[in-house]
Amino acid sequence: QSALTQPASVSGSPGQSITISCTGTSSDVGGYNYVSWYQQHPGKAPKLKIYDVSKRPSGVSNRFSGSKSGNTASLTISGLQAEDEADYYCSSYTSSSTYVFGTGTKVTVL
Amino acid sequence: QVQLVESGGGLVKPGGSLRLSCAASGFTFSDYYMNWIRQAPGKGLEWVSYITSSGSNVYYADSVKGRFTISRDNAKNSLFLQMNSLRAEDTAVYYCARDSSSWYLGVWGQGTTVTVSS
Numbered sequence: 001q002s003a004l005t006q007p008a009s010v011s012g013s014p015g016q017s018i019t020i021s022c023t024g025t026s027s028d029v030g031g032y033n034y035v036s037w038y039q040q041h042p043g044k045a046p047k048l049k050i051y052d053v054s055k056r057p058s059g060v061s062n063r064f065s066g067s068k069s070g071n072t073a074s075l076t077i078s079g080l081q082a083e084d085e086a087d088y089y090c091s092s093y094t095s096s097s098t099y100v101f102g103t104g105t106k107v108t109v110l
Numbered sequence: 111q112v113q114l115v116e117s118g119g120g121l122v123k124p125g126g127s128l129r130l131s132c133a134a135s136g137f138t139f140s141d142y143y144m145n146w147i148r149q150a151p152g153k154g155l156e157w158v159s160y161i162t163s164s165g166s167n168v169y170y171a172d173s174v175k176g177r178f179t180i181s182r183d184n185a186k187n188s189l190f191l192q193m194n195s196l197r198a199e200d201t202a203v204y205y206c207a208r209d210s211s212s213w214y215l216g217v218w219g220q221g222t223t224v225t226v227s228s
Binding site for chain 2: 001003032034036038045046048051052057089091096097098100101103
């Protein structure tokens, strides 16, 4: 199972919006509405930000939103803040009844 | 509160074995599928394995199939990963994570570090 494809890095200024893409295949991202997104700060465990493509867990800021079109899912962070600087990973359920993660995107707040 | 605590990591020689544990608390452990995910130094997340709530079904990434075995003890609220025939490329932080009814990982432990080196 190949990793989902994400851009290596995305940057933006405070207050701006950024979007991270996550491209897979019809056997994962495109085949199921089970895409989730995780934020990971250095030396810390990942934290769930989005599940089921666009749902936010309780306590997650509404500045985080998700969407999907075909085999590509996206995470948008609006009103970028310094605390959003972290690595972000997408994940999807697959037709093999397994999980696959994305390659990861480093978000830099300029 | 809901918590997962991994243990058992350490330094092991190539070809050696190690058993990781994950202690769960604050929720009904037997209701949930459980996963192991790893992260090599400076690299991304890699899903390793999951086990269904009863333990009746298990799934593995191709990279560990035949070498790693996931198991659980619902009476002791514990998840395990038996790792055999370890290779240098298995060096990573290993996280246990709680699954959901909708295929996402909502709760993660802090991780335990495994280093495979001679």
